[in-house]
Amino acid sequence: MEYLRLFLSFFKIGLFSFGGGYAMIPLIQSENAMYNWISSSDLIDIIAISEMTPGPVAVNSATFIGYNAGGILGGIIATIGVTLPSLLLVLIVANVFFKFSKHPLKTMAFYGIRPVIAGLIISAALVVAETAFFKSGISLNETAENIFQLISLQNVFIFVLSLLLLLKTKINPVIIILISGILGVLI
Template identity: 30%
Template sequence: MMTLIQLCIEFFKTGLFAVGGGLATLPFLYEMSEKTGWFTEQDILNLIAISESTPGAIGINMATYAGYITEGVIGGIMATLALACPSIIVIILISKFLDRFKDSPVVQGIFQGLRPASTGLIAAAGLGVAKLALLNLDVYEATGNLTDILDLPSIAYAVIIFVCMRKFKLHTLLCIGISAVVGIAVGF
């Protein structure tokens, strides 16, 4: 019981102070592992790998996993809820504020700056994924041959799925499902 409460407190703190996305929770997890011994550094590394190949935000997956290995199913659920709690509270407060001020020219002015920035950040994240998925940086480093840098089959598949997605308006989950099957069959 004590551990459960502690677990909630620790993940609530993580949710409150980790600003800027899933990976921002990592330093908190390392600290938690050192302080409490609930899970090891190896567990954290293991979980990063799992998070990358399962749906859901990394921070959330971390909370469920750490909660589960410490206190079972209940621990997993409680840790995750504790992590999400500060987000929900803060955003509801901001929403109330925005309801009042969203038509003010100042807030509109700020949003004019935020929107292209938001787009830029998402583009950067996309390029990060593209680097992993569409380039063979390791092969290029080994051979030094510039033509080896492009992972042509992957790029070809990216173009195909992109065109299908836009042209036939496929459901996102269907695109992901198809891609998983193609991945298993072809092995990019």
């Protein structure tokens, strides 16, 4: 039963997510909250690891969550579930897309989808930022007398340093990720 639940959940995520892996993160979080496959902090760690490993974020996340919930077979089933909708949709759309490539409805539909994708990505960024910048067990929704008790200053420092390096230099982002990881360990 767990395998069927994994497959259907990740099939739904793959089917209803537009905009790539980052747009899938809110849906993955929602399904994970419903079935409690992994903790929220583990999910954020999975996203970070998925960004550094080869392959799409959604596929890597599905594989890890599936493995955690149902072993090797669970990882395979979740991965197939998240990738199968894309494969099927590409096969179907490819046959129709070129027939109607100049049709104005196609163009308008794609313009309508763009803001939704941006909203999903911003939502995922806020959830990741909340986990990254605030100490464990504290939410952005909570009020506090002293904001410095809430904020993890080392994470803010690493974020600002990484952002400056990305914007002001031509250092490869992989090197910046490695430097940030080392700083995290040292600090």
